[in-house]
Amino acid sequence: MGKFKDLLEGQDYIILDGALGTELEKRGYDVSGKLWSAKYLLENPQVIQDLHETYLQAGADILTTSSYQATVQGLEDFGLSEKVALDTITLTVDLAKAARDKVWTELADADKNKRPYPLISGDVGPYAAYLADGSEYTGAYDLGQEDYKNFHRPRIQTLLDAGSDLLGIETIPNVNEAKALIDLLATEFSQVEAYISFTAQDNAHISDGTSIEEVAALCDASQQVLALGINCSAPRVFDGLLKRIRQVTDKPLVTYPNSGEIYDGATQTWKSVPDNSHTLLENALLWHQSGAKVVGGCCRTSPEDIAYLAKAIRG
Template identity: 30%
Template sequence: MKILDGGVGRELERRGAPFRQPEWSALALWEAPEIVKQVHIDFINAGAEVITTNNYAVVPFHIGQDKFNQEAKLLISTAIQQAKRAVEETKTNTLIAGSLPPLFGSYRADLFDQSHVAEIAVPIIETLSPDVDLWLAETQSCLQEVEMVHNLVPKDGRPYWVSFTLQDNISLAQSHLRSGETLIEAAKLIQKLNIDAVLFNCCQPEVILQAIHEMKQLLPDLQVGAYANAFAPQDETATANDGIDAVRTDLDPNMYLNFAKQWQNAGASLIGGCCGISPAHIKQLSIHLKE
């Protein structure tokens, strides 16, 4: 079992760091990088064994094309520096996952444009590559994007994890990505690309257990993980930068732990949290899931 960190962006917002739409968590890289480092430190001290670089929003969708062209590498370098400093200051062996975000916006498979994948992904990959221990393509909802980005990453033996975001609909008989693609389709791609782990993130904890069961049936030997968000259900009209969604009040650390125990019992061995999941949540996971 490895414990992952929680939602850096909403933790920045909770602490009063500069945080607004559309820049989201990227704003702190310009204006308050020390707070980014402190959030990483607090997640590590809570028990996280893997932290993810805070460059999720460093894409044109959030910061605009001009700023991306001019400042993306600087911002991503700042994100890496703060993660590395957090590991150094805690004197731990915490792994750093390089965030490969959805290039065209969270949940927005409809905005996918294969002609612009390389021009967005390559600067991210090139800047992260010297300093990350593994790759984490997160909040993915478009299988073609997953394949195209994977093809651009150096094949040097570092683990490559893919994390899908699911439709927040517990009544579905099968789990679906936000694009409508199925886990059967996802599993075929994972096998084709020889991906090291598949996770589910940025969706309701209530929908993740079913997805873990499905994926373990499809690929029994694959490492599986989960890091849910604390948002209310996001329907097919949801987008990632038209406001700041409220965080559920019922999903306290103990309730989140109950979900995580179910994921672990179903075979998940990589567990953390996404938007709204705090160091207090991660501490509970670390105490109880590592027993």
């Protein structure tokens, strides 16, 4: 164990970055299609590096690679060879590292002293992201354990080989996929540090209906999973989930909600209205009381949200 463990032990709050795909969309980039934001790794990678730089300038301590939708199978379906697909996944780490190098070099010493050196989190999204049908929010798919492992293994290996400091296994809606990932880490990536976060539609279960206590116990038993929590879910479900998780584990908790809007997988659009009852900062402060240490934003949150969060927490 190393950098992530040290960061968790040395900080009261660790600030994640915010949305990538929906922020690109807000800036006028078309993210429709199965590759979503990952298509800009092929068409215009500079826009991804620019957004990484924006989040670091906003105060993020962990920068998430743009590999959520970048899987070997998905890129091959798009027409790329396996080598080019793996090179594209490597690029997601290279862009994040280039952004970190640029922003940290330009940062004044006084500002560096106020924050930890940022870490690069290799983003491991669920099999649902490859399906691109919104099943991140239902967990309605079922593969065998070896099939899950075969799907995730090459991306994880590539992210680590490229220099990711840790893995961010996120938006997991399915207990069997979680089991496969945790076992894969234990048996093949025993030195890696990771956090895992799940999606949920109520305050007691992850999206496939499995109790939050069951998946929390799986994470608690893992030597590689140093923190766990909820992401890309409506803020209203977090209170109950965090309290239930805390009854199972003492590990640091992770919270990065979406805006509270509902994602329609058929049209690839966000419906209803955002939950403006609390700001991202207000929620982070509240959830901190239940053990949340790694805090940030997911879909439909912005660099401005992260900047406000960082400024308030760091004074």
